[in-house]
Amino acid sequence: MSDQEAVTPHAPDADDPQYLAWRAAYEASKLRDVPFETMSGVPVEPVYGDGPYPGQYPYTRGVYPTMYRSRLWTMRMFAGFGTAEDTNARFHDILRNGGTGLSTAFDMPTLMGRDSDSPWSTGEVGRAGVAVDTLADMEDLYSGIDLGSVSTSMTINGPAAIVMAMYIAVGEKNGVSRAELAGTIQNDIFKEYQAQKEYIYPPRPSVRIVTDMIEFTSAEMPKWHPISISGYHIREAGSTAAQELAFTLANGFAYVEAAVAAGVDVDGFAGRLSFFFNSHIDFFEEIGKFRAARRIWARWMKERYGATSERSLLCRFHTQTAGVSLTAQQPENNIARVAIQALAGALGGTQSLHTDSYDEALALPTEKAARIALRTQQIVAHETGVTNVADPLGGSPYVEWMTDEMERQAEAIFAHLEDLGSGSLLEGVYAGIENGYFVGEIADAAYRFEREVNAGRRIIVGVNEFTDGDDPQRELLRIGAEVEDYQLKRLADVKQQRDGQAVAAALAAVTAAAADPTVNLMNPILDAVRVYATLEEVVRAMEVEFGTYVEKAII
Amino acid sequence: MSRANRSVEELYGEAKGGRRLALGRLLTMVERGGVDAESIGELANPDVGKAHIVGITGAPGAGKSTLTGQLVALLTVAGRRPAVLAVDPSSPLTGGAILGDRIRMDDIGGGSSSSESAAGAGSARPETAFIRSMATRGHSGGLALAVPLAVRLFDAMGYDPVIIETVGVGQVEVDVVGAADTAVVVVTPGMGDAVQANKAGLLEVADVFVVNKADRPGANDVRRDLELMLDLSHVTGQEEVGGHRPPIVMSTALDGTGADSVWAAVEEHLLFLNDSGRRLDRRHHRIRTEIRALMEQALGRRIDDAMNSTMGIDLVAQVEDGSRSPTAASAQLLDRLLGPQ
Amino acid sequence: MTDQPPPLRIVLAKLGLDGHDRGLKVVARILRDAGMEVIYLGLRQTTDSIVAAAEQEDADAIGLSMHNAGHMTLGPNMVKALADADLPIPVIIGGIVPDEDVAPLLEAGVAAVLGPGASAEEVANTVRNAVSAAV
CATH class of the missing domain: 3.40.50.300 (P-loop containing nucleotide triphosphate hydrolases)
Structure with missing residues (x-):
């Protein structure tokens, strides 16, 4: 295109081979049966501006040629509280209300690999998610749900292998083979050391578990995503947008290096890696971040890791609105924040979206607040018309500049990590965990932000400005102590009914497998959960070999 | 244990008896220095x-x-x-x-x-x-x-x-x-x-x-x-x-x-x-260093006092208006402090 | 040794399993910048480990950060553990605590509760006031 004449923006050059290729791909795709026109009846094109177009390398403009014209993002709502039965009821509620994926939150003891009867668990059982001690709890959790037809996402990391094994075992009991199970397990252990702090073992044995899971799912679970590489928590811990982007992708590259080193072919698993980003409140920065993520991932996978399958190059991601941006003051304002963040996710081309409930700064969401959150993204999807056009902001000078800037900052961080790892990103990430680089950078960014808010240089509506009109207390979801009592009894019953000798033998086999790095841990873990070994028992069986991790104080 | 009402001797006795909080508090006094720290030094000396x-x-x-x-x-x-x-x-x-x-x-x-x-x-x-x-x-x-x-x-x-x-x-x-x-x-x-x-x-x-x-x-x-x-x-x-x-x-x-x-x-x-x-040499060295540090601290306090005395203030003013050199002023204050060398 | 009062010594910790330490780290810096000495214990502490640290460090106060709805159990447990150890120092809780839980926590012996959005000045003053009230 020449620069002396203005180009009609809606008419891509009909002879451009890139455009023709995109057009062919578009026309070969199945589209949703809705009118692709504005609310006033103006028909609109599926994409505007220049190539590379959506679905074309390096995928800055989207991973699919049609984007939301074929399929809206998955409206995945996080649920989990109380007992497995309580959460099961919420799952049925979500499916009835048009939710299309189930997302499970586990309580803190489960996330840390502790049973409900551990002294550590006192006061935390079923509070911030569902408590899972044994396979029996997982059976309750997914009761009455056809695991062959839903996609399930499980937010768990340290004990991910054990929970995934339990899910496989629930499927087996209901006649659904592991090959049919569709879903994602978070299983991103690097960001635990960097941000969320829910680790159990030191980094290297933890990564061995992850690579075992990659290997196992590559061979046996074609519809399963064995890791969701998560920037969300890095951002919640206080990082900048560029740090979220860079740390997350670096972690992704590190997993690729680890799996390849373990002998798995890059194209055998990279296509099933997925990502999880935060959608924060700075609208254009977020959109630039999402676009840069796709471009960087595609380029590195192709050029550095030699991936050849197209799926290996696609940075497909789930997005959640920023919990940390929600305010306890004037909480209804959060509905507006969430709507804007959800819109950024959609304009950034997310594949799936969780919208936070407005009352989450105070406690777990009430049912009403969770419904409003789901409705918010339904409004974005069905009323605003933003789904008609792929990457509608592509070509905007500001958005393109922001995309480039995010990429530039991320590349600088990759270079630092490569230095730390003498050329290896995997070693660089290990080193950055060990020397406190990640936590230090995140803590600095968090403190800088707090100081700006404190000095009034950043306005947070309802917190440090416009503070009139905060109503006193509203309705909150409270989890009573009876959940803990119930869960303790349930666990005691299971322990009493199971075959103690079979459990002991299965746990010994887990320990033996942990001691031998050439053995895949998944099968011994599956054997253990099938005989109702508890989560913590399996965790301990590996801990014997792996040890535990205590972080360095970087404040 | 309430915070203020224990004497150094009582705390020392309790700490000896294995009460961690008493030792914690003695260490706070050590950190603050001064009279309490000196008493602690005396009490600990035989042990x-x-x-x-x-x-x-x-x-x-x-x-x-x-x-x-x-x-x-x-x-x-x-x-x-x-x-x-x-x-x-x-x-x-x-x-x-x-x-x-x-x-x-x-x-x-x-x-x-x-x-x-x-x-x-x-x-x-x-x-x-x-x-x-x-x-x-x-x-x-x-x-x-x-x-x-x-x-x-x-x-x-x-x-x-x-x-x-x-x-x-x-x-x-x-x-x-x-x-x-x-x-x-x-x-x-x-x-x-x-x-x-x-x-x-x-x-x-x-x-x-x-x-x-x-x-x-x-x-x-x-x-x-x-x-x-x-x-x-x-x-x-x-x-x-x-x-x-x-x-x-x-x-x-x-x-x-x-x-x-x-x-x-x-x-x-x-x-x-x-x-x-050589362990005795190390100990000897350590004791020398400690005594020296104690002297330096004590002297430092006296120097501060001298600087803030009428004479000190006058001498600073004289150096300021050029009627006296810094060397002469310090010599005069030292003479006053320690007697002529 | 100096004319200034010695710095306050504050033990900061996360009690229990919850790993949200962003707030605790920010508070550590706020208190340092307010001239206090922060003994940072970090994650996964028990009431026992916090008592042991408070004794050995001769702490003036304990700050706990809670994000996990466990405050109604863990807060009073901490107060009781200190009382059992005959260690009369104030406990300050920050993090996510719903308004209606504040009064019961104060009644259970917690010295102060800092809500989300507290300014640096409020944080430092709350600690100072809790310490002077306890002496």
Whole structure:
């Protein structure tokens, strides 16, 4: 295109081979049966501006040629509280209300690999998610749900292998083979050391578990995503947008290096890696971040890791609105924040979206607040018309500049990590965990932000400005102590009914497998959960070999 | 225990009886200096002299706290009662400090742990180790007094060894570690640590070198650098007469590999000190240093008083208007303070 | 040794399993910048480990950060553990605590509760006031 004449923006050059290729791909795709026109009846094109177009390398403009014209993002709502039965009821509620994926939150003891009867668990059982001690709890959790037809996402990391094994075992009991199970397990252990702090073992044995899971799912679970590489928590811990982007992708590259080193072919698993980003409140920065993520991932996978399958190059991601941006003051304002963040996710081309409930700064969401959150993204999807056009902001000078800037900052961080790892990103990430680089950078960014808010240089509506009109207390979801009592009894019953000798033998086999790095841990873990070994028992069986991790104080 | 109503003597007695809070409070008085600290020094005096005093220093991030934690865990298991004094810098701007060393000394002193044993509320763990964090509080003179007195107090309470952990960047910290029976200097690969340690004067005081993170690339290079520097100091005659060449121990503090070798080297050094009679020299040196620091502090106070006296103020004014030189003014104040020299 | 009062010594910790330490780290810096000495214990502490640290460090106060709805159990447990150890120092809780839980926590012996959005000045003053009220 020449620069002396203005180009009609809606008419891509009909002879451009890139455009023709995109057009062919578009026309070969199945589209949703809705009118692709504005609310006033103006028909609109599926994409505007220049190539590379959506679905074309390096995928800055989207991973699919049609984007939301074929399929809206998955409206995945996080649920989990109380007992497995309580959460099961919420799952049925979500499916009835048009939710299309189930997302499970586990309580803190489960996330840390502790049973409900551990002294550590006192006061935390079923509070911030569902408590899972044994396979029996997982059976309750997914009761009455056809695991062959839903996609399930499980937010768990340290004990991910054990929970995934339990899910496989629930499927087996209901006649659904592991090959049919569709879903994602978070299983991103690097960001635990960097941000969320829910680790159990030191980094290297933890990564061995992850690579075992990659290997196992590559061979046996074609519809399963064995890791969701998560920037969300890095951002919640206080990082900048560029740090979220860079740390997350670096972690992704590190997993690729680890799996390849373990002998798995890059194209055998990279296509099933997925990502999880935060959608924060700075609208254009977020959109630039999402676009840069796709471009960087595609380029590195192709050029550095030699991936050849197209799926290996696609940075497909789930997005959640920023919990940390929600305010306890004037909480209804959060509905507006969430709507804007959800819109950024959609304009950034997310594949799936969780919208936070407005009352989450105070406690777990009430049912009403969770419904409003789901409705918010339904409004974005069905009323605003933003789904008609792929990457509608592509070509905007500001958005393109922001995309480039995010990429530039991320590349600088990759270079630092490569230095730390003498050329290896995997070693660089290990080193950055060990020397406190990640936590230090995140803590600095968090403190800088707090100081700006404190000095009034950043306005947070309802917190440090416009503070009139905060109503006193509203309705909150409270989890009573009876959940803990119930869960303790349930666990005691299971322990009493199971075959103690079979459990002991299965746990010994887990320990033996942990001691031998050439053995895949998944099968011994599956054997253990099938005989109702508890989560913590399996965790301990590996801990014997792996040890535990205590972080360095970087404040 | 209410905060204010115990005398130093009562607290000392309670601490002797094993009450940790009493010892904690005595250490606070030691840190503040002044009359209470002097009384504590008097009370402790008959009880001191048994503990093996070990200094551990190195650049920030070298893994000192982790290593210290492992040493303490190892000593506790072996039935010893170690105490740790972890010295960290205060912010020069605000006087505040963040003291985070306890984190990496987990599982000791009743400290945190992810292991079952520490988990149970009320689980009866033997409290054999004592860890105290100390901020430098911006006045190196204070540190030079507080650290030796705190060490004497630990010694008097039966703690042995007493480990002082400090960031080896300032002269005071180097002096503190150098005054220990055994000075351990921790270096890591890939940061030019050996060279830095040399510059900071740590090479002269080191009795044991630890190359931490020895699983990292470059660990052997650091070892070679240290060997070379030691050879060099031998040639130039800087090495201590009596022939203890500091051993270089390779360690990976993160997983505990090498902590036992580090402690073996520390014990071996103690044997050398005892056999060669050099432990008494160290003690002699330590006592000299401590008395000197006490004198400096006392003199410093008197100098402050003199400066603020009418005569001091007049003399400053005279130097300001050019009627007197600074040298003459200081000589006159010193004469007044100490009598003509 | 100096004319200034010695700095306050504050133990900061996360009690229990919850790993949200962003707030605790920010508070550590706020208190340092307010001239206090922060003994940072970090994650996964028990009431026992916090008591042990408070004794050995002769702390003036304990700050706990809670994000996990466990405050109604863990807060009073901490107060009781200190009382059992005959250690009369104030406990300050920050993090996510709903308004209606504040009064019961104060009644259970917690010295102060800091809500989300507290300014640096409020944080430092709350600690100072809690310490002077306890002496």
